[in-house]
Amino acid sequence: MNQSSFEFEPRPAVAPAEPAPAAQPATLEAMAQRLEADPDFRVLRRLVPIADFGPAPASPDVQRVLVLDTETTGLSHQTDKIIELAMLLVQVDAATGLPFGPVELFEGFEDPGMPIPDVAKEVTGISDDMVRGQRLDDAQVEAFVARADVIVAHNAGFDRPFVEARFPGFATKAWACSFADIDWKAAGAGSSKLSALAQDHGWFYDAHRAQVDCHALLQVLSRPVPKSESTGLAQLIAAVSKPSFKLRATGSPFESKDLLKGRGYRWDADAKVWFCTLPDAQRLDDELHWLKAEVYGRRNAQVEIEALDALVRYSARAGERSQRGV
Numbered sequence: 001m002n003q004s005s006f007e008f009e010p011r012p013a014v015a016p017a018e019p020a021p022a023a024q025p026a027t028l029e030a031m032a033q034r035l036e037a038d039p040d041f042r043v044l045r046r047l048v049p050i051a052d053f054g055p056a057p058a059s060p061d062v063q064r065v066l067v068l069d070t071e072t073t074g075l076s077h078q079t080d081k082i083i084e085l086a087m088l089l090v091q092v093d094a095a096t097g098l099p100f101g102p103v104e105l106f107e108g109f110e111d112p113g114m115p116i117p118d119v120a121k122e123v124t125g126i127s128d129d130m131v132r133g134q135r136l137d138d139a140q141v142e143a144f145v146a147r148a149d150v151i152v153a154h155n156a157g158f159d160r161p162f163v164e165a166r167f168p169g170f171a172t173k174a175w176a177c178s179f180a181d182i183d184w185k186a187a188g189a190g191s192s193k194l195s196a197l198a199q200d201h202g203w204f205y206d207a208h209r210a211q212v213d214c215h216a217l218l219q220v221l222s223r224p225v226p227k228s229e230s231t232g233l234a235q236l237i238a239a240v241s242k243p244s245f246k247l248r249a250t251g252s253p254f255e256s257k258d259l260l261k262g263r264g265y266r267w268d269a270d271a272k273v274w275f276c277t278l279p280d281a282q283r284l285d286d287e288l289h290w291l292k293a294e295v296y297g298r299r300n301a302q303v304e305i306e307a308l309d310a311l312v313r314y315s316a317r318a319g320e321r322s323q324r325g326v
Helices: 028-036 118-124 138-146 156-166 168-172 194-200 210-221 232-239 254-263 281-294
Strands: 062-072 082-093 098-109 150-153 174-177 244-248 266-268 273-278 302-308 320-325
Touching: 062 118, 062 156, 062 210, 062 232, 082 118, 082 138, 082 156, 082 210, 098 138, 098 210, 138 168, 150 156, 150 232, 156 168, 156 174, 174 232, 194 210, 210 232, 244 281, 254 273, 254 281, 273 281, 281 302
Parallel strands: 062 150, 150 174
Antiparallel strands: 062 082, 082 098, 244 273, 244 302, 266 273, 302 320
């Protein structure tokens, strides 16, 4: 058969397929929200400092709260020095525990007059070059402090003795401790560390620098404490009006040491006595009854009670001491 005897009809041309539209790249926030919708994922966002909490409420009961953090060369306020101080001053409506208005900031370095120990450099990231020749502005610090009604630190028992040794004005103010004055365990928190509390709210940050620690603390305290209806700021403002008590179990029998330790007492090696701190008068009375029944064997004994108000609590200064029989 001759190939020329065949005729072929050409096929109609097929238009090339249109390219599929390019997928729009998802934003990081959209991706984070998709992950959050899945119960198998948790998303942490970098904490963003808040410079202004917005307009004032109608007729606020204003309390000026100063949030403070220090970085130091070590742990002893008697021998170590401040190398960085940060403070945030914010107005809080005591009725709601919510901050409002602009956040005022102070931050500065100070040369400790000695090389910064390696362990402090590793923890804080602050080098000798960063502080060399620097000095905190006394007038600015004291002006900030003078305007505050309440001073808050996360572990005030550490920060307060350091700043009082450097600036006298701190000794005249009411202090609260966001670590000790809020029952985070009862609130369901796995840890009372500030970084862990921030993570519970979905934030992370570069810890152990004074300013960002202050911003993290302020934002944690601006939220309601879990299992309560009040913010952390509201709870701390309330705490400054209540006395607490340091109870020293003087003359407790040696064989009761494990019982006391298990109860939460701590050993004061200098005074050679077991002690605990109690948040209110009712807890003090309950503890005295427990001591009489469990430690002193219902025999008469005298214990020492130190009443602590917000002007001395967490400082290196003593409160009013008295003896009480159990």
